[in-house]
Amino acid sequence: MWCSLNSYKTTELMVTEDMNQALAKALEEQQSEVISADTIRVFNNYLQTEDLKGKAVLALDTEKGFQPRPQVSTATILALSDQRPSMVLWSMVVLWGMYCLYQHRRRVTMGMFGGLALQEGSFVDAKGCVVRLTPMQQQLMEMLWQSPSHKLSKTEICDALWPKKEDASETLYTLVRRLKPIIEEHSNLKIEVDRGRAYGLTIR
Numbered sequence: 001m002w003c004s005l006n007s008y009k010t011t012e013l014m015v016t017e018d019m020n021q022a023l024a025k026a027l028e029e030q031q032s033e034v035i036s037a038d039t040i041r042v043f044n045n046y047l048q049t050e051d052l053k054g055k056a057v058l059a060l061d062t063e064k065g066f067q068p069r070p071q072v073s074t075a076t077i078l079a080l081s082d083q084r085p086s087m088v089l090w091s092m093v094v095l096w097g098m099y100c101l102y103q104h105r106r107r108v109t110m111g112m113f114g115g116l117a118l119q120e121g122s123f124v125d126a127k128g129c130v131v132r133l134t135p136m137q138q139q140l141m142e143m144l145w146q147s148p149s150h151k152l153s154k155t156e157i158c159d160a161l162w163p164k165k166e167d168a169s170e171t172l173y174t175l176v177r178r179l180k181p182i183i184e185e186h187s188n189l190k191i192e193v194d195r196g197r198a199y200g201l202t203i204r
Contacts, residue, residue, distance in 0.1 A: 004086035011081035015049065019056050019070035022046035027068070035068050043070070051080055114203045115187035118145055125186045136161065137179045144191075144201045151200030169196075 026043040030036075035058050044053045056072045111117040115126050123131040123141060133141060139161060144150055154172060161175075162168040176199060180191050184204070192202045 001086070003089060004083055007081040007083060007086065008078060012077050015052060015056075015072055015077055015080065016070075018047055018049050018052060019072065022048075022056075023058070023068060023070050039068070049080070052076070113145075113150075114189035114201070116183075116189060118142070123186075129186075131182065131186045133179070133182065136175055137182070140175060140179065141183070144199065149200070150202070151194075151198055153198045154196065157199060172199075 022043050025046045026039055029042055030039050040058055043058060044056070047053050047056065052072065055076045056070055058068045059071050111119065112126065116131070117124050123133065123138075123145075125131055140157065143152055143157065143160060154169070158165070158168040158172055162171060165171070176191055176193070183189050183191060183201075188204050189201050190204050192200050194200070
């Protein structure tokens with residue numbers, strides 16, 4: 001953007017200087033400040049920028065006693081400015097963005113199981129969106145995820161999550177009950193319960 005704006009401003013200054021010198025010479029030759037067809041023709045002849053000829057116009061500046069003032073459209077200045085460097089930079093930005101998006105999706109897809117992936121300590125779905133879990137839900141999911149069979153016994157889970165609690169069965173049941181709909185909403189996985197003795201992640 002800076003490169004494009006800088007090129008535009010530089011061209012605008014050059015065009016303004018060219019039009020002003022052309023107008024000064026045209027008025028000097030005509031020896032009159034009245035705009036006529038001849039004034040416009042002479043004005044265009046004195047323009048040094050070839051691509052500007054026929055595109056610049058003369059207008060009356062009412063704030064300065066109806067004095068002639070050269071004008072040119074923004075589109076003309078933009079067309080005259082060199083936008084190639086900025087276009088190259090914009091192309092590079094777009095390509096880099098596409099590459100980053102591709103790499104992100106690729107990383108997610110490579111570690112995916114049932115529509116979920118564990119990336120940098122967070123679970124993400126197939127679209128790359130983070131699945132928001134409570135700390136306990138996150139711990140349980142990571143334990144099941146990192147288990148080779150994606151399955152753990154109730155004892156293993158309770159000992160890891162609540163080592164000081166004598167009977168954490170009810171707490172585990174509540175944790176699983178609240179975790180189930182979140183996992184099923186964001187993936188093709190479900191938490192399967194084996195008669196209350198084991199818990200595992202399976203594909204629906």
